[in-house]
Amino acid sequence: MQIQETMPLGVLVERRKIDHPWQEFAWHVFGVLPGARDDADWETISMEEKQAVYLAKTMNVDLYQRETEGYKNNLESGQPAIFVVLRQGEEEDEHEVDPFLITACPYEAADYLESGEEIVEAVPMPDGVRIWVENFVREHHVEQKFKKRRLRRQEDGLARRIPVRGGRA
Template sequence: MQADAEVYLGVVVERREIDNPWEDYIWRPVMVMPGAPMDVAWKDIHEGEGWKHFLARTLPLELHKSDTEGYRENLGQPVPLVFVALRPGEEVEEEEVEPFLLTACPHEASGYMESGDVIVEGVEMPPSVAAWLVEFVEQHHVDEPFRKRKNKRHEDRDQGSRPRGRFGGGVPS
């Protein structure tokens, strides 16, 4: 789907050592950076005891007019988030995870969380990105009134219109 607006953000990923017989590290996104270089790939930026931060990749944060309700929900939180999705690296020589998506819509992020194969975590939205998102929502959001769905009476012409079972008075077959 074509984005209505986008901004590029650098994705900072943390690799933290863990005491586990099957894995050496745990990976998680820790921040996004406006103005990051476009051609970066796994640059070390900070290091401490047992952890290391990498500027892993620069990705677009795409906005769509159809998602403004989700953006409003995100902006209404005490700390708005950018959701970062990481998937396992596919090639042996690649890093263990690969950032592949940024979104400001919690509904889209939850869809990726349900897949189970993807790490999705929210990181604090930079103030400049939050201001840009507020402006986008103010320009494009349209409130849709709630419409209660009306139930339709079921008529099964092949089986007769009399309900069967305990409540219908008929005898189940």
Template sequence: MDKELSMPLGVVVERREIDNPWQDWSWRPVAVIPGAPEVEAWTELSRDAVSVRFHAATLPVILHRQETEAYRQNLSNNPPVVYVVLEPDPQEDAVYDYKPASVTVSPYEAQDSLDSGEEIVEGVTMPDGMIAWVQAFIDAHHVDEPFKKRKRRRYATHDVEFGKPPPVSKKRNSGGDH
């Protein structure tokens, strides 16, 4: 099995009307579509009285063999999720406020995406076939690293600041000057 695998994922984003004086819509990822084709523009999938769901983009989810511990952590969740990162669209004439930026199955990578505070990062339920795909990758590449306890060096009280003499002498002047 390769050191790295990827799969195209269609990202489904929901735009929902909200009652808020500062914004008209809330945006959130709601699903992924494994093996989805590329899309040139946002494609409407469904609509109701207050929301619209779009196939907003198709992005690759990439598995790296060094990240298998993170993938194991995700699969231990009930349910496992695919993390979708939406970033603000910088174009002034953008039709949609956000655009899909990335997808990952690593909770650690998703956490890193939260650092700026501008992105929307949410987990959507991982489809069953994708769970099996991630598990097969883990089975092929995961290596448990044994815990290695470090041995501490004994502290030598006579070594002050890496063997230098103390900056102030401890001898007191017995003379009368102060």
């Protein structure tokens, strides 16, 4: 049975006016907010001339027993983070980005960097979330013993020749 715990977090997204010939705004993850309302939908938190911060939506951070190694490395990094994955918004949307995923696992976040289509940003992990993740890791993490892999013999039975220094192969 897979052990899982969930915590809802509000995703704060910043829109900042930039001086660029093809793009009017830059979008960034501003932070995450524990205890945000479930029905958040691009609510304006602050609005200034060149910057706006929105509570884009509330999403669940899920912790899984099989990912405790990633959580542990995140916590031990010295700057624990929550990773937010943004995707391009639909054309009819007012916003150019849409929060797609939030995670405490840096390995899961790194998977989304490969395509180059998503924006992956790390924001500081709030203290309450950090304590929750620490408790989950303490309770469910099992250290994996390192196993050295052995080389397989070739199926055709031919031995590989390995040159020996100063001698013949």
